[in-house]
Amino acid sequence: MKTKACAAGSNYLICPICRRGKIIAEDNAAADDVIFLIPPGSKHKARWHVKCVVCKSQIGISLKR
16 A cells, blocks of 8 residues: 655555545554555445545545454
8 A cells, every 4th residue: 555754744545546645644653553445346345435535536445354
């Protein structure tokens, strides 16, 4: 999963479709949970959905248990 650093000490998860939109800001000091970004049309089920502000695609979010 591609992340991009920002000035506030956190990283952004980038949209898997357009590779430009910022989907989630994560804190570097937080516990490391595995986050899956699920593109539209995937057979995998997502628990949450968020829309990319750049390409307007609906991206699914799921956590690994």
